[in-house]
Amino acid sequence: MTDDHLFVELIRRRLSVERFDPSHRLDEATVRALVADAAEAPSSFNIQHWRFIAVRREADKARLMEAAYGQRQVADAAVTFIVLGDAAGVERLPEVLERAVAEGALAAERADAWLEMAQELYADPALARDEAIRSACLASMVLMLAAEARGLASGALIGFDPEKVRREFAVPAGCVPVMLLAVGRALEMDGARKPRLEVDSILSFDDGRGLER
Amino acid sequence: MTDDHLFVELIRRRLSVERFDPSHRLDEATVRALVADAAEAPSSFNIQHWRFIAVRREADKARLMEAAYGQRQVADAAVTFIVLGDAAGVERLPEVLERAVAEGALAAERADAWLEMAQELYADPALARDEAIRSACLASMVLMLAAEARGLASGALIGFDPEKVRREFAVPAGCVPVMLLAVGRALEMDGARKPRLEVDSILSFDDGRGLER
Numbered sequence: 001m002t003d004d005h006l007f008v009e010l011i012r013r014r015l016s017v018e019r020f021d022p023s024h025r026l027d028e029a030t031v032r033a034l035v036a037d038a039a040e041a042p043s044s045f046n047i048q049h050w051r052f053i054a055v056r057r058e059a060d061k062a063r064l065m066e067a068a069y070g071q072r073q074v075a076d077a078a079v080t081f082i083v084l085g086d087a088a089g090v091e092r093l094p095e096v097l098e099r100a101v102a103e104g105a106l107a108a109e110r111a112d113a114w115l116e117m118a119q120e121l122y123a124d125p126a127l128a129r130d131e132a133i134r135s136a137c138l139a140s141m142v143l144m145l146a147a148e149a150r151g152l153a154s155g156a157l158i159g160f161d162p163e164k165v166r167r168e169f170a171v172p173a174g175c176v177p178v179m180l181l182a183v184g185r186a187l188e189m190d191g192a193r194k195p196r197l198e199v200d201s202i203l204s205f206d207d208g209r210g211l212e213r
Numbered sequence: 214m215t216d217d218h219l220f221v222e223l224i225r226r227r228l229s230v231e232r233f234d235p236s237h238r239l240d241e242a243t244v245r246a247l248v249a250d251a252a253e254a255p256s257s258f259n260i261q262h263w264r265f266i267a268v269r270r271e272a273d274k275a276r277l278m279e280a281a282y283g284q285r286q287v288a289d290a291a292v293t294f295i296v297l298g299d300a301a302g303v304e305r306l307p308e309v310l311e312r313a314v315a316e317g318a319l320a321a322e323r324a325d326a327w328l329e330m331a332q333e334l335y336a337d338p339a340l341a342r343d344e345a346i347r348s349a350c351l352a353s354m355v356l357m358l359a360a361e362a363r364g365l366a367s368g369a370l371i372g373f374d375p376e377k378v379r380r381e382f383a384v385p386a387g388c389v390p391v392m393l394l395a396v397g398r399a400l401e402m403d404g405a406r407k408p409r410l411e412v413d414s415i416l417s418f419d420d421g422r423g424l425e426r
Contacts, residue, residue, distance in 0.1 A: 004359070008250060035416045042229045044371050048409060053417050054417070100407050130346060138353065141350070142224055149220035192317060196253070199248055202261065
Protein backbone atom coordinates (compact mmCIF):
# COMPACT_ATOMS: atom_id res chain seq x y z
CA MET A 1 0.00 0.00 0.00
CA THR A 2 1.88 3.03 -1.20
CA ASP A 3 -1.21 5.17 -1.35
CA ASP A 4 -2.49 6.44 1.96
CA HIS A 5 -5.93 7.08 0.44
CA LEU A 6 -6.62 3.35 0.54
CA PHE A 7 -5.83 3.22 4.22
CA VAL A 8 -7.88 6.31 4.99
CA GLU A 9 -10.75 4.79 3.03
CA LEU A 10 -10.44 1.61 5.13
CA ILE A 11 -10.48 3.35 8.51
CA ARG A 12 -13.41 5.58 7.49
CA ARG A 13 -15.42 2.66 6.18
CA ARG A 14 -15.11 0.71 9.44
CA LEU A 15 -18.13 1.08 11.70
CA SER A 16 -18.87 -0.55 15.03
CA VAL A 17 -21.64 -2.94 14.03
CA GLU A 18 -24.34 -4.10 16.43
CA ARG A 19 -26.47 -6.24 14.15
CA PHE A 20 -24.81 -9.29 12.68
CA ASP A 21 -26.20 -11.98 10.41
CA PRO A 22 -26.75 -14.90 12.82
CA SER A 23 -26.63 -17.43 9.95
CA HIS A 24 -23.12 -16.40 8.95
CA ARG A 25 -20.20 -18.66 9.87
CA LEU A 26 -16.46 -18.14 9.75
CA ASP A 27 -14.09 -21.03 9.23
CA GLU A 28 -11.24 -21.68 11.59
CA ALA A 29 -8.63 -20.63 9.03
CA THR A 30 -10.13 -17.12 8.86
CA VAL A 31 -10.30 -16.87 12.65
CA ARG A 32 -6.63 -17.82 12.85
CA ALA A 33 -5.69 -15.40 10.09
CA LEU A 34 -7.40 -12.53 11.92
CA VAL A 35 -5.48 -13.34 15.10
CA ALA A 36 -2.20 -13.65 13.19
CA ASP A 37 -2.85 -10.18 11.74
CA ALA A 38 -3.66 -8.79 15.18
CA ALA A 39 -0.34 -10.12 16.45
CA GLU A 40 1.48 -7.84 14.00
CA ALA A 41 0.82 -5.01 16.45
CA PRO A 42 3.82 -3.73 18.38
CA SER A 43 4.29 -4.48 22.06
CA SER A 44 6.66 -3.50 24.81
CA PHE A 45 9.89 -5.53 24.38
CA ASN A 46 7.88 -7.60 21.87
CA ILE A 47 6.28 -9.41 24.84
CA GLN A 48 2.98 -9.79 22.93
CA HIS A 49 0.69 -9.72 25.94
CA TRP A 50 -2.39 -10.33 23.78
CA ARG A 51 -4.38 -13.56 24.10
CA PHE A 52 -7.63 -14.46 22.34
CA ILE A 53 -10.43 -16.91 23.04
CA ALA A 54 -12.51 -17.41 19.89
CA VAL A 55 -16.11 -18.18 20.87
CA ARG A 56 -18.00 -19.70 17.93
CA ARG A 57 -20.36 -22.42 19.15
CA GLU A 58 -24.00 -21.42 19.64
CA ALA A 59 -24.18 -22.55 23.27
CA ASP A 60 -20.93 -20.80 24.14
CA LYS A 61 -21.94 -17.59 22.40
CA ALA A 62 -25.20 -17.68 24.35
CA ARG A 63 -23.26 -18.00 27.62
CA LEU A 64 -20.99 -15.15 26.60
CA MET A 65 -23.97 -13.00 25.64
CA GLU A 66 -25.36 -13.54 29.11
CA ALA A 67 -22.08 -12.29 30.61
CA ALA A 68 -22.41 -9.27 28.30
CA TYR A 69 -25.78 -8.24 29.73
CA GLY A 70 -27.66 -9.77 26.82
CA GLN A 71 -26.06 -7.76 24.03
CA ARG A 72 -27.14 -9.69 20.98
CA GLN A 73 -24.16 -9.01 18.74
CA VAL A 74 -22.11 -11.35 20.97
CA ALA A 75 -24.29 -14.30 19.96
CA ASP A 76 -25.23 -13.19 16.43
CA ALA A 77 -21.70 -12.59 15.16
CA ALA A 78 -19.93 -15.55 13.58
CA VAL A 79 -17.21 -15.30 16.19
CA THR A 80 -16.82 -13.22 19.31
CA PHE A 81 -13.29 -12.94 20.59
CA ILE A 82 -12.62 -12.57 24.28
CA VAL A 83 -9.54 -10.38 24.10
CA LEU A 84 -7.23 -10.84 27.05
CA GLY A 85 -4.07 -9.13 28.19
CA ASP A 86 -1.58 -11.34 29.99
CA ALA A 87 -0.35 -9.34 32.97
CA ALA A 88 2.31 -12.03 33.46
CA GLY A 89 3.32 -11.82 29.80
CA VAL A 90 6.91 -11.00 30.70
CA GLU A 91 7.35 -14.62 31.82
CA ARG A 92 7.42 -15.64 28.17
CA LEU A 93 9.99 -13.00 27.22
CA PRO A 94 13.00 -15.37 27.41
CA GLU A 95 11.35 -17.56 24.76
CA VAL A 96 10.48 -14.50 22.64
CA LEU A 97 14.01 -13.10 22.85
CA GLU A 98 15.69 -16.41 22.13
CA ARG A 99 13.84 -16.63 18.83
CA ALA A 100 14.55 -13.00 17.95
CA VAL A 101 18.27 -13.56 18.52
CA ALA A 102 18.22 -16.86 16.59
CA GLU A 103 16.55 -15.12 13.65
CA GLY A 104 19.02 -12.24 13.71
CA ALA A 105 16.33 -9.68 14.61
CA LEU A 106 18.05 -8.70 17.86
CA ALA A 107 21.65 -8.74 19.07
CA ALA A 108 22.29 -11.15 21.95
CA GLU A 109 23.61 -8.41 24.26
CA ARG A 110 20.51 -6.32 23.62
CA ALA A 111 18.30 -9.28 24.38
CA ASP A 112 20.01 -9.68 27.76
CA ALA A 113 19.53 -5.98 28.52
CA TRP A 114 15.88 -6.10 27.43
CA LEU A 115 15.16 -9.06 29.69
CA GLU A 116 16.67 -7.33 32.68
CA MET A 117 14.82 -4.06 32.01
CA ALA A 118 11.49 -5.76 31.35
CA GLN A 119 11.66 -7.96 34.42
CA GLU A 120 12.40 -4.93 36.58
CA LEU A 121 9.66 -2.84 34.96
CA TYR A 122 6.90 -5.45 35.13
CA ALA A 123 7.65 -6.48 38.70
CA ASP A 124 5.19 -3.63 39.40
CA PRO A 125 1.76 -5.33 39.11
CA ALA A 126 -0.09 -2.08 38.28
CA LEU A 127 2.28 -1.36 35.41
CA ALA A 128 2.07 -4.98 34.24
CA ARG A 129 -1.72 -4.75 34.16
CA ASP A 130 -1.69 -1.43 32.28
CA GLU A 131 0.70 -2.91 29.75
CA ALA A 132 -1.49 -5.97 29.27
CA ILE A 133 -4.43 -3.67 28.49
CA ARG A 134 -2.34 -1.52 26.15
CA SER A 135 -1.00 -4.44 24.14
CA ALA A 136 -4.39 -6.14 23.91
CA CYS A 137 -5.90 -2.90 22.58
CA LEU A 138 -3.22 -2.35 19.96
CA ALA A 139 -3.81 -5.89 18.71
CA SER A 140 -7.60 -5.46 18.84
CA MET A 141 -7.42 -2.40 16.62
CA VAL A 142 -5.41 -4.29 14.01
CA LEU A 143 -7.91 -7.15 14.24
CA MET A 144 -10.85 -4.81 13.58
CA LEU A 145 -9.13 -3.31 10.55
CA ALA A 146 -8.06 -6.73 9.31
CA ALA A 147 -11.69 -7.83 9.51
CA GLU A 148 -12.75 -4.76 7.53
CA ALA A 149 -10.05 -5.41 4.92
CA ARG A 150 -11.52 -8.92 4.49
CA GLY A 151 -15.03 -7.58 3.98
CA LEU A 152 -16.11 -8.49 7.51
CA ALA A 153 -17.70 -6.26 10.11
CA SER A 154 -16.72 -5.91 13.74
CA GLY A 155 -17.99 -4.45 16.96
CA ALA A 156 -15.99 -4.00 20.16
CA LEU A 157 -17.79 -4.21 23.52
CA ILE A 158 -16.62 -3.35 26.99
CA GLY A 159 -20.01 -3.85 28.63
CA PHE A 160 -19.56 -7.28 30.21
CA ASP A 161 -19.02 -8.83 33.60
CA PRO A 162 -15.29 -9.66 33.67
CA GLU A 163 -15.58 -12.06 36.60
CA LYS A 164 -18.34 -14.02 34.88
CA VAL A 165 -16.31 -14.20 31.67
CA ARG A 166 -13.30 -15.31 33.67
CA ARG A 167 -15.29 -18.07 35.34
CA GLU A 168 -17.31 -19.27 32.36
CA PHE A 169 -14.46 -19.36 29.88
CA ALA A 170 -11.58 -20.52 32.08
CA VAL A 171 -9.53 -17.35 31.60
CA PRO A 172 -6.01 -18.02 32.91
CA ALA A 173 -5.37 -16.35 36.29
CA GLY A 174 -2.84 -13.76 35.12
CA CYS A 175 -4.98 -12.58 32.21
CA VAL A 176 -7.19 -9.47 32.20
CA PRO A 177 -10.36 -9.54 30.06
CA VAL A 178 -9.89 -6.35 28.01
CA MET A 179 -12.78 -6.37 25.55
CA LEU A 180 -15.12 -8.53 23.54
CA LEU A 181 -14.77 -8.30 19.80
CA ALA A 182 -17.66 -9.52 17.66
CA VAL A 183 -16.73 -10.28 14.04
CA GLY A 184 -19.05 -11.40 11.30
CA ARG A 185 -21.28 -10.18 8.51
CA ALA A 186 -23.30 -7.02 9.12
CA LEU A 187 -27.01 -7.72 8.80
CA GLU A 188 -27.60 -4.16 7.80
CA MET A 189 -25.57 -1.04 8.23
CA ASP A 190 -27.86 0.25 10.92
CA GLY A 191 -25.86 3.26 11.92
CA ALA A 192 -24.09 6.02 10.10
CA ARG A 193 -20.51 6.79 11.00
CA LYS A 194 -20.54 8.66 14.30
CA PRO A 195 -19.15 12.18 14.02
CA ARG A 196 -15.77 12.82 15.57
CA LEU A 197 -14.64 15.71 17.76
CA GLU A 198 -12.77 18.45 15.89
CA VAL A 199 -9.03 17.85 15.69
CA ASP A 200 -8.42 21.10 17.54
CA SER A 201 -10.24 19.81 20.57
CA ILE A 202 -8.14 16.64 20.88
CA LEU A 203 -4.74 17.92 19.74
CA SER A 204 -2.44 20.51 21.25
CA PHE A 205 1.03 21.60 20.21
CA ASP A 206 4.12 22.31 22.26
CA ASP A 207 4.00 25.99 21.33
CA GLY A 208 1.37 26.57 23.95
CA ARG A 209 -1.83 26.08 21.99
CA GLY A 210 -3.47 23.93 24.59
CA LEU A 211 -6.03 21.22 24.93
CA GLU A 212 -9.47 22.50 25.82
CA ARG A 213 -9.30 20.81 29.14
CA MET B 214 -9.18 -1.30 -0.14
CA THR B 215 -11.02 -4.39 -1.29
CA ASP B 216 -7.93 -6.54 -1.21
CA ASP B 217 -6.82 -7.65 2.21
CA HIS B 218 -3.32 -8.37 0.87
CA LEU B 219 -2.63 -4.64 0.83
CA PHE B 220 -3.58 -4.33 4.47
CA VAL B 221 -1.56 -7.38 5.47
CA GLU B 222 1.40 -5.94 3.57
CA LEU B 223 0.98 -2.68 5.51
CA ILE B 224 0.86 -4.26 8.96
CA ARG B 225 3.84 -6.51 8.19
CA ARG B 226 5.90 -3.66 6.82
CA ARG B 227 5.45 -1.58 9.96
CA LEU B 228 8.37 -1.83 12.37
CA SER B 229 8.97 -0.04 15.65
CA VAL B 230 11.77 2.30 14.65
CA GLU B 231 14.36 3.58 17.11
CA ARG B 232 16.61 5.61 14.82
CA PHE B 233 15.01 8.59 13.14
CA ASP B 234 16.49 11.17 10.80
CA PRO B 235 16.95 14.20 13.10
CA SER B 236 16.94 16.59 10.12
CA HIS B 237 13.48 15.51 9.01
CA ARG B 238 10.53 17.82 9.70
CA LEU B 239 6.80 17.28 9.43
CA ASP B 240 4.47 20.14 8.66
CA GLU B 241 1.51 20.91 10.87
CA ALA B 242 -0.98 19.72 8.24
CA THR B 243 0.53 16.22 8.31
CA VAL B 244 0.53 16.16 12.11
CA ARG B 245 -3.15 17.11 12.10
CA ALA B 246 -3.97 14.55 9.41
CA LEU B 247 -2.35 11.78 11.45
CA VAL B 248 -4.40 12.74 14.50
CA ALA B 249 -7.59 12.95 12.43
CA ASP B 250 -6.88 9.41 11.18
CA ALA B 251 -6.23 8.18 14.72
CA ALA B 252 -9.61 9.57 15.76
CA GLU B 253 -11.32 7.18 13.34
CA ALA B 254 -10.77 4.46 15.95
CA PRO B 255 -13.85 3.26 17.83
CA SER B 256 -14.48 4.20 21.44
CA SER B 257 -16.97 3.34 24.12
CA PHE B 258 -20.18 5.35 23.44
CA ASN B 259 -18.06 7.32 20.93
CA ILE B 260 -16.60 9.25 23.88
CA GLN B 261 -13.22 9.55 22.10
CA HIS B 262 -11.07 9.62 25.21
CA TRP B 263 -7.88 10.14 23.18
CA ARG B 264 -5.91 13.37 23.42
CA PHE B 265 -2.58 14.20 21.77
CA ILE B 266 0.17 16.67 22.47
CA ALA B 267 2.41 17.04 19.42
CA VAL B 268 5.95 17.85 20.50
CA ARG B 269 7.97 19.23 17.60
CA ARG B 270 10.29 22.00 18.79
CA GLU B 271 13.90 21.03 19.48
CA ALA B 272 13.92 22.33 23.06
CA ASP B 273 10.63 20.61 23.86
CA LYS B 274 11.71 17.32 22.32
CA ALA B 275 14.89 17.52 24.43
CA ARG B 276 12.79 18.00 27.57
CA LEU B 277 10.57 15.10 26.58
CA MET B 278 13.60 12.91 25.86
CA GLU B 279 14.83 13.61 29.38
CA ALA B 280 11.48 12.43 30.78
CA ALA B 281 11.91 9.30 28.62
CA TYR B 282 15.22 8.36 30.25
CA GLY B 283 17.23 9.74 27.36
CA GLN B 284 15.73 7.60 24.61
CA ARG B 285 16.97 9.40 21.50
CA GLN B 286 14.09 8.61 19.19
CA VAL B 287 11.93 11.02 21.19
CA ALA B 288 14.17 13.93 20.15
CA ASP B 289 15.26 12.67 16.72
CA ALA B 290 11.78 12.00 15.33
CA ALA B 291 10.10 14.89 13.52
CA VAL B 292 7.25 14.76 16.02
CA THR B 293 6.73 12.82 19.22
CA PHE B 294 3.14 12.59 20.35
CA ILE B 295 2.32 12.40 24.01
CA VAL B 296 -0.75 10.20 23.79
CA LEU B 297 -3.20 10.79 26.62
CA GLY B 298 -6.40 9.13 27.70
CA ASP B 299 -8.96 11.42 29.28
CA ALA B 300 -10.34 9.56 32.29
CA ALA B 301 -13.01 12.29 32.54
CA GLY B 302 -13.85 11.91 28.86
CA VAL B 303 -17.49 11.13 29.62
CA GLU B 304 -17.95 14.79 30.55
CA ARG B 305 -17.88 15.62 26.85
CA LEU B 306 -20.40 12.95 25.92
CA PRO B 307 -23.42 15.33 25.86
CA GLU B 308 -21.64 17.39 23.17
CA VAL B 309 -20.69 14.23 21.25
CA LEU B 310 -24.22 12.84 21.37
CA GLU B 311 -25.84 16.10 20.41
CA ARG B 312 -23.85 16.18 17.20
CA ALA B 313 -24.53 12.51 16.45
CA VAL B 314 -28.26 13.09 16.82
CA ALA B 315 -28.13 16.28 14.75
CA GLU B 316 -26.32 14.42 11.96
CA GLY B 317 -28.81 11.54 12.06
CA ALA B 318 -26.18 9.02 13.18
CA LEU B 319 -28.02 8.20 16.40
CA ALA B 320 -31.66 8.28 17.45
CA ALA B 321 -32.44 10.82 20.18
CA GLU B 322 -33.85 8.19 22.57
CA ARG B 323 -30.75 6.08 22.15
CA ALA B 324 -28.56 9.09 22.88
CA ASP B 325 -30.42 9.63 26.16
CA ALA B 326 -29.99 5.98 27.12
CA TRP B 327 -26.29 6.05 26.18
CA LEU B 328 -25.67 9.11 28.33
CA GLU B 329 -27.31 7.52 31.34
CA MET B 330 -25.44 4.24 30.91
CA ALA B 331 -22.09 5.91 30.30
CA GLN B 332 -22.40 8.24 33.26
CA GLU B 333 -23.23 5.33 35.53
CA LEU B 334 -20.42 3.17 34.14
CA TYR B 335 -17.69 5.78 34.31
CA ALA B 336 -18.57 6.96 37.78
CA ASP B 337 -16.15 4.17 38.73
CA PRO B 338 -12.72 5.86 38.51
CA ALA B 339 -10.84 2.58 37.93
CA LEU B 340 -13.07 1.73 35.00
CA ALA B 341 -12.81 5.27 33.67
CA ARG B 342 -9.02 5.05 33.76
CA ASP B 343 -8.97 1.64 32.04
CA GLU B 344 -11.26 3.00 29.34
CA ALA B 345 -9.03 6.04 28.80
CA ILE B 346 -6.07 3.70 28.27
CA ARG B 347 -8.07 1.44 25.96
CA SER B 348 -9.29 4.28 23.75
CA ALA B 349 -5.89 5.95 23.59
CA CYS B 350 -4.32 2.65 22.49
CA LEU B 351 -6.90 1.98 19.78
CA ALA B 352 -6.24 5.47 18.38
CA SER B 353 -2.46 5.04 18.71
CA MET B 354 -2.55 1.87 16.63
CA VAL B 355 -4.44 3.65 13.84
CA LEU B 356 -1.94 6.51 14.04
CA MET B 357 1.02 4.15 13.64
CA LEU B 358 -0.58 2.49 10.60
CA ALA B 359 -1.58 5.87 9.16
CA ALA B 360 2.05 6.96 9.46
CA GLU B 361 3.18 3.80 7.69
CA ALA B 362 0.60 4.33 4.93
CA ARG B 363 2.10 7.81 4.40
CA GLY B 364 5.63 6.46 4.12
CA LEU B 365 6.55 7.54 7.63
CA ALA B 366 8.01 5.44 10.41
CA SER B 367 6.87 5.26 14.01
CA GLY B 368 8.00 3.96 17.34
CA ALA B 369 5.87 3.65 20.48
CA LEU B 370 7.49 4.02 23.89
CA ILE B 371 6.19 3.31 27.34
CA GLY B 372 9.50 3.91 29.11
CA PHE B 373 8.99 7.41 30.49
CA ASP B 374 8.30 9.14 33.79
CA PRO B 375 4.57 9.94 33.64
CA GLU B 376 4.74 12.49 36.46
CA LYS B 377 7.57 14.36 34.78
CA VAL B 378 5.67 14.38 31.47
CA ARG B 379 2.59 15.58 33.29
CA ARG B 380 4.49 18.44 34.91
CA GLU B 381 6.64 19.48 31.97
CA PHE B 382 3.89 19.44 29.37
CA ALA B 383 0.93 20.72 31.37
CA VAL B 384 -1.09 17.52 30.96
CA PRO B 385 -4.68 18.23 32.09
CA ALA B 386 -5.45 16.72 35.51
CA GLY B 387 -7.95 14.09 34.33
CA CYS B 388 -5.67 12.78 31.58
CA VAL B 389 -3.47 9.67 31.84
CA PRO B 390 -0.20 9.65 29.84
CA VAL B 391 -0.58 6.37 27.92
CA MET B 392 2.41 6.27 25.59
CA LEU B 393 4.84 8.34 23.59
CA LEU B 394 4.66 7.92 19.85
CA ALA B 395 7.65 9.06 17.79
CA VAL B 396 6.88 9.64 14.11
CA GLY B 397 9.30 10.64 11.40
CA ARG B 398 11.67 9.27 8.79
CA ALA B 399 13.65 6.16 9.63
CA LEU B 400 17.37 6.83 9.44
CA GLU B 401 18.01 3.24 8.62
CA MET B 402 15.95 0.14 9.14
CA ASP B 403 18.13 -1.02 11.97
CA GLY B 404 16.10 -3.98 13.03
CA ALA B 405 14.41 -6.84 11.28
CA ARG B 406 10.78 -7.56 12.05
CA LYS B 407 10.67 -9.27 15.45
CA PRO B 408 9.28 -12.80 15.27
CA ARG B 409 5.83 -13.37 16.70
CA LEU B 410 4.59 -16.15 18.95
CA GLU B 411 2.81 -18.97 17.14
CA VAL B 412 -0.93 -18.40 16.73
CA ASP B 413 -1.62 -21.57 18.72
CA SER B 414 0.08 -20.11 21.76
CA ILE B 415 -2.05 -16.95 21.83
CA LEU B 416 -5.40 -18.29 20.59
CA SER B 417 -7.77 -20.80 22.11
CA PHE B 418 -11.19 -21.93 20.98
CA ASP B 419 -14.37 -22.56 22.92
CA ASP B 420 -14.20 -26.27 22.19
CA GLY B 421 -11.68 -26.72 24.94
CA ARG B 422 -8.43 -26.33 23.09
CA GLY B 423 -6.86 -24.07 25.68
CA LEU B 424 -4.34 -21.31 25.97
CA GLU B 425 -0.95 -22.53 27.04
CA ARG B 426 -1.25 -20.69 30.28
